[in-house]
Amino acid sequence: MKISSFTNTSRRQFLRGVGVAIGLPTLAQFASPAFARSVEKPPRRMLLISNNLGVLPWHFFPKESGRDYALSPYLEELRDYREQFTVFSGLSHPAVVGGHSTENCFLTAAKDPTGSGFRNTISLDQFAVEHLGQPTRFTTLNLGVNIDKANRSLSWTRDGVLLPTEDKPSELFRRMFVQGSPDEVRRQLKRLEQHGSILDTVSEDLHSFQSRLGRDDRNRLDQYFTSVRELEERLHVAGEWEQKPKPATDRDAPEDILDKAKFFEKFDLMLRMAQLAFESDSTRIVTLMVDGFATPVFEISEEERSLNGYHNLSHHGQAKDKIAQLERVDRRQMQVLRDLFGRLSEKTEGESNLLDHTMILFGSNLGDANVHNSTNLPILLVGGGLKHGQHLAFDRDHNKPLSNLFVTLLQSAGIEADAFASSDGNLNELLK
Template sequence: MVIFKAAIPRRTFLRGVGATLALPVLDAMTPAFSAETTRPTRMAFMQTPNGIFNLNGEWTPKAVGANWELTRTLEPLAAFKDRMLVISGLDNQQAAGLTGEIGGDHPRACTAWLTGTHAKMTSGADLHAGISVDQIAAKEFGKETQLASLEIGLEAPEIVGACESAYGCAYYDTISWRNETTPLPMENRPRALFERLFGDAGTDPKLRLAIRQEDRSILDAIGVDVKRLRLRVGGQDRSKIDQYLDAIRDVERRMQLAEKQGHQEITIGTPTGAPEVFSDYYKLMADLMVLAWQTDMTRVITFQMGHEMSGRAYPELGFGDAHHPCTHHQGDKEKQEKTTKINILHTKMLAYYLGRLRDTADGDGSLLDHSMILYGAGLSDANLHLYTDLSLLLVAGGVGGIKGGQHVRYANRTPMANLLLTMLDKAKVPYVEKLGDSTGRLDLPSV
């Protein structure tokens, strides 16, 4: 049972058998928390694998500044152009091989993307890189949330051992590092992520399983508290509560449907219980990420669209070729076109996520208004394994006074880590002098 005083505490939970639900921000909560000026900043770092094809300007706009036009791969993001910074010229130099290192461009690029450090060539337990930017933010923002961060991916962890040359699979499996020796696993199972956000770990697992098998909802267990809550809040808050609970139930239904179809053949890398079609899988995980931010369960998310060297195929695009082989096109126009179509599908999915954030209320604005989202890849040209002039996109909402609607180009050989430090500053994380191979801060367009 939930007992309310004059104002509803921010950290109020609705609890029932097998369920623990945090509430979204309501007007009935403390005025200081509900005020727009006090809304917390959220940060997401989203990596797509195998570079982004840009040989013919598929990604990078021709014009610099405000008068740029959306390119073919960026076109799905048209609704968010005024919030976007397309960033060119930055390098992922720590992806470069050192003397004596053979191969390993993919794992080094993946690891260096958020750490700015060089991955040690090893397939054993002596992994070594550096703390990633998300974990620096998580140390600060995690003081106020139940979960310091969430690490989410759309492919299963690879087997233990070497995946390319002498580099361990762990370098592919994550973009998040707690410290120099601790890579954080990416959760790719929708049900496990749902349980982490809304399940009651103190409940008998067999009971929670029985609830799922009967197609029951965790919302059934909190019905009395929901009715009591609705009597204590105004009409606008009741609408927020209804939308929030509807979103949870929608996610449940989609998971239950996927779990029923679990006996069918599914795409390689897709866990049992996840939708077979990539876009459905992505949207399910994206909706869970939105719920995590809506309830302030966490403020920091890393998201891996797929592992480096991802062999995922996208039959919904009309062809069955795996992603990684397509990127090694060797000038083959057909493979280039297939790679571009995959990249466009990925930006369409990003647009879905941004749209969900835009449409989710947060104080006097939306979740998107209070978020900073970085999207891109650790390699530029995957055919040649280049790590210079990366394709990067920053969606900043209204965070940090950043002015969107711009294409910014920085001097050649500027480390990407400079952008990461600048993002921390804009998010008001206490000053960090250096991250990986950073050499300073970037001058981002400001309002």
């Protein structure tokens, strides 16, 4: 199944027929024997990662711009992949201020999260889903590390509703690979049917008084009906997928790491689960929030534990011992990412590899956690077959919207989008 964009009408027609149009995805041959598949053209994927406490900015950003820049101390950890990533400076979300409150806005760019009556907006991953339909069992997977599930997420609906994260690798593995019994499948289908009946009833009730509303209210109601119809379509497709066999794997189910102090082990395991989801074509979009705010005293290495919980450590107040520890924390984080890039680049897919077909965005909602600054965000984009090997530096005092980069990611994924959130253009200099 080739990823492509759809108009609203053609997308709905596609989704209504998806139950008979797609079976279990046929998969491309991987170096690992865990999966075997064959597709005409490898799909495009996105892995969107945010650490809500960021990194020490002076060790992250290069001093020079362009292609001949000298790697910064942190980017030295990624030297082997220099030609496969782009680092950005001078990007942020306009009017997204409020310290830690901005963490839920990293993929939405919703303004003024501390303002009275704030309501979040649709996140990048969910916007992409609206245009791509559901060519895989899961439209997206929304993951977390040490996540405060009730209050934090990278993924939000068009109506500004938080989509909860999955923080248990074992449960994620079960959803992707463990086939339910016939009775379990029937029960799940029954639940999906019941949700559909509720939506039908709500729609009928609202249609009965729609004619009595003013123009603005009718427009709002039309938007609501559109959301209801799209949800019904998703329920229909979910029902079709529920009746299809899940892919097989020779991997063992992972054991959950319950100790929050094992922060980097948990981060690495979740990245491995995201990779497994891509390899099995269970989804093509994954979000991952690394919740430093909720992380207590943690292990930096086998020999060292943090002086404080991650949040308190990030508010270093220029204390030399805290800054030195944060540098080691940030370097370890870069090393975990480097290992992911290595694994993806070793996985053959078509005439290339999995890294070339996966756009990996790593960044944070905070440019400097010590002072709650939310400008000049640390942003790294890796893979995806884009034109990399450069530092794209924009005005650090008058930042360019980060959403411009999001527009380019959408377009690279095959979505005909000219705008997203606060964008005022794109960064298509990344496209080949």
